[in-house]
Amino acid sequence: MTDTASKALASLDPSSVHVPVPVGEEPELRDDGAATCRAVEYEVAPVVDTAWDASAAEKRLQAWAGVDAENPSAEAWAKYARGFAIVRGDGNKLSEFVCPHHDIEGGKFVTNKHGVSAAIAALNGGRGGAKGVSESERKAALAHLEKHAAEWHDEKPKPMRVRLPAIDLRGIRFSDVLHCA
């Protein structure tokens, strides 16, 4: 390295160095600048397995919570937040609600299985869903979503009534069974 080159390197301010992010990779999540986001508290709701359409679900949640009206109240915003995993900023703008996974079906607040999977994928780096979210809040939001997933992954199989065809074992010798395999 020439003298000039090493001098130039030494004079570089490290904070001004732009490190390009490899294509196809999400920039690393950092805690700075993302202090005003919070994970939404987990709550149990009836689980549905219907097709997930995030923007349609958001519209239904908006109408249900009352944030589609003019000057929604703080209560309306708090109600709306229940449909999401993360709220950024003050939580009084539609753009501040991240990772929807609840919906309104038949007037009832429900949890959508596919919405939960999509939100988990987003928080794990897919589709840039976790941009501007602090690592601690991302983890808290993931914990919320994984609790939902556990609701159906831990489901015990329902006891089934199976009617087995009657098999007449009379006349079958042990040696016949052995040779079957």
Ligand SMILES: [Zn+2]
């Ligand atoms: Zn939830």
